[in-house]
Amino acid sequence: MSDEKADEKAMTEHTGQGAGDGLRVLLADDHPVVREGLCAILESADGITVVGQAGSGEEAVALAARLNPDIVLLDLRMGDMDGVAATGHILRQCPGCKVVIVTTYESDADILRAVEAGAAGYLLKGSTRAELVSAVRGAARGETVLTPSLAGKLVRARTVDxxxxxxxxxxxxxxxxxxxxxxxxxxxxxxxxxxxxxxxxxxxxxxxxxxxxxxxxxxxxxxxx
Missing domain, CATH: 1.10.10.10 (Winged helix-like DNA-binding domain superfamily/Winged helix DNA-binding domain)
Structure with missing residues (x-):
């Protein structure tokens, strides 16, 4: 696939039957394989529909404004705009939306930056299917969702800073x-x-x-x- 075609496919939205039912989720990650994996997991869960996918932070902000999803799953490190910056933009334009960071990075500072930006949760990409689905549903209920091993890091980061x-x-x-x-x-x-x-x-x-x-x-x- 050419770079031009890859760019065209990076930002997509689903408008098929069922897109308005249950929890509506937007995925943002600069790795297509990761997006596809997250999409497959969430689409297999009852009451969750992936309504769009973005390959960058800027694309996530644009799609969120257009689709107004219930939940946005954001990668932390993306080239043009990282997940923390994208979180701020998304929450300003979609106040009712919940953002959950999904990343491989688990430093205290990263977690604190994400939560202070307004993210409803912070999950590692090594999380299980059950943890991912539970996090999406928990965030939709207004809960703060964290991979269990990260809770202590957040407390320490807040205390140290x-x-x-x-x-x-x-x-x-x-x-x-x-x-x-x-x-x-x-x-x-x-x-x-x-x-x-x-x-x-x-x-x-x-x-x-x-x-x-x-x-x-x-x-x-x-x-x-």
Missing amino acids: APPLSERECEVLRLVSQGLTNAEIGRKLFIGEATVKTHLLRAYRKLDVTDRTAAAITAFERGLL
Whole structure:
């Protein structure tokens, strides 16, 4: 097959009977054999239809805009636009879509980048058929799906990348989680209300959040409280 014909075949969409039934999935990988394998696995599962295939990140973004699939399975490393960048574009134009990264790379940094971009999951290409199908269905239900061996890596990556909270910031957030107001926290810790606000603002920056509730929840999820 010539390069020109290969390029024409890289970006395809399925419009046959049944394409609107069940979960609609878009596949994106720069290796045709991988796309074909993923397609065969998913098409053999009840209630899942592959509505399109893309050979690059840019093609995935274009197809997602046109097809508005329920789930997009994205390779992490593609030449023109990687899976993380494509995830951001897809979620901005298709807010209801869920993106799951499927890759051979399992570094802590890669996993964290994908999840922070909004990906609903991160799977290794060595995952079993059952894990792949389960991940697609789980992502559609709003779950975060990870290859089991990667869960610990994600926790470690979040912990290492996040600046540590001070002891006082942790104290303030513990009291926030108990429902206390800033004034009540100040009285309990024998500090001014303005000082409480300062500790909260510093915690917001470190945790990359914008309000006190999100700060308390995030700190708890990261095992800081």
